[in-house]
Amino acid sequence: MAIGGKLLGSKPGALALAAAILFAAVSAAIGAASAGAPAAAGFEGVASCAGTTCHGRMEADGAVVRQDELMRWQEPSSPGGAHSRAFAVLSSRRGKQIAATLGLGDPSAAPACLGCHATPVDGPKGRRFLTTDGVSCEACHGGATGWIASHYKVGADHADNVSRGLTALDRPAARAGVCLDCHLGSARSGQYVTHRMMAAGHPRISFEIDLFSTLQQHWDEDADYSRRKGGTDSVKLWAVGQAMALERSLDLFASPRGTEGAFPEFTFFDCHSCHRRIYDAADRNLTFETNPGRPIPFGMPPYQDENMILLAAAARVGAPGLAARLDADSKGFHRALGQGREAAVAAARRLSGTAQALAGALSGAGFGGDAAFAMVDSIAGPNAARFTDYQGSVQAVMAIDTLLNALVKQGRITLGAAAGIRADINRAYAAVNEPNGYRGPDFRASLASAVRSIRALR
Known part of the structure; x- marks a missing residue:
């Protein structure tokens, strides 16, 4: 069995390692700012994507995209659902112990934690936006106010959506920049795991963009995807x-x-x-x-x-x-x-x-x-x-x-x-x-x- 194209099903050691590293990165630093999006981008929240005519279906039977993307994002038992669990991790026994040791108070409200365990927001928040959603769609795709309406129009143009603030994750450098903000660290507040954090019990950070992209993959690279964005070159993605x-x-x-x-x-x-x-x-x-x-x-x-x-x-x-x-x-x-x-x-x-x-x-x-x-x-x-x-x-x-x-x-x-x-x-x-x-x-x-x-x- 393959997972997102990776030959992981027949190698339990590989899947266990990938899951362990991804869990560590979730507990450590998940989600990212939308590099390249306008500074004033607004954030609409997960509920804005959740309609059954959008990304909230239970089956992947959409004509253009799968439309079960939220279900895959919320998958409770695999690394694929790790982003949705990022905020909840803060209230676990381990999360509370780390925060107490470091004197951070409630970890679910600590800026040092929320920079990566929730969606970083650098613009206005819509009424449906919830910090408790964890690392949500907009953490990676960018604040949606500018492009949420244009991206589902018939014949929607990817380049046009990018110009409106959608993060161009099909470009290796753009994707790597977004992921690294939390999976390695950034200069922004709350997006770096220090030695003191690890001494308090925080997992170490490790990341490889192609493998982790595969574990998080919620799209099919069919003919339509290739026409709009081109196919993923895993060798280039890894090297960049x-x-x-x-x-x-x-x-x-x-x-x-x-x-x-x-x-x-x-x-x-x-x-x-x-x-x-x-x-x-x-x-x-x-x-x-x-x-x-x-x-x-x-x-x-x-x-x-x-x-x-x-x-x-x-x-x-x-x-x-x-x-x-x-x-x-x-x-x-x-x-x-x-x-x-x-x-x-x-x-x-x-x-x-x-x-x-x-x-x-x-x-x-x-x-x-x-x-x-x-x-x-x-x-x-x-x-x-x-x-x-x-x-x-x-x-x-x-x-x-x-x-x-x-x-x-x-x-x-x-x-x-x-x-x-x-x-x-x-x-x-x-x-x-x-x-x-x-x-x-x-x-x-x-x-x-x-x-x-x-x-x-x-």
Whole structure:
């Protein structure tokens, strides 16, 4: 069974990991501002979309769109319904404990929580708008006042609706920008998960835009969709998402959010480099692995660089003219982290500029032909030695999964052949399924086996 086109049904480890990460992101930071929408956009609320002639049907039998979108948004037992549950999470036992520890008062009214657990509003609210709806339609599609009437007209034009304030989520950069506001963080109030929040019990943040888009998919990419918006290029979406995630992370690091009192903001650094068992014994139990992409002193907490690693793979295929610049700027940033805050910020800004250039280049690149195969080779070839940490390994297995699915969608690999590779991908997911049980050697072996099988089908 496939979920939104992903071959997840036959790999319980993959679905469990994706669900766990999505739940963490929901509990952590879900929803987003509508990037690109007019500043004064009005918000009408979920009830404005809920008619049976609109998106409130119980069956997907609409002539143009499914029309059961709200039912899928509210699905109670799967990651697909996570956005609708975001506000309710705040009143759970865990939500109340976190808020109490941090002195936030009622979490369902705390700005530090509502920035991502509800729909961020930067304009007037209609009478049907409810904060309790959680991360609603307008959190992603933009305040609807300007386009709610035009978008359901016979022959409605997508570009016209975008000009009226609808967020162009069909564009990889626009979608990534919206999702990252909460799934990684933004400069807006209430849209960043700090180390203190995680210390209080908040889940860690992790995100991969193509996989998470699949889990949230509430549309069918039929002929009508392709005519109006074009089909989704999963390879491009994944690559652009990696570039924009790196850019966002570095911009936040270089901002005042990069420090917390006398300390750096530790949420930017790899958790597992510090959070290990401490004990005294005759023989050491060395768990910190050196990484060829990080010219830092041994034992120094490394920056969470999973997006640097995967973007390097994407750049070699989709924007080779920028690949060497990315490699040099990435190493320069890691090196500067050992020199002090001023040097690190300057290096972060240089690297952010490179990531921004890559986002633009990858957005305009073509990813037909053997691009997906080449991406697989790039991830598992030059990059393989850099998968020394839990977070980079999580991103890598999600990337291989995305690329395998893209190859099936393109007709380059049959569904049966892909199913035969699933066992290795499942084992790779199992090795990263639980952060405290990360098994690096098992992950690397399973990923390498999956990649060999994919190469054999080229």
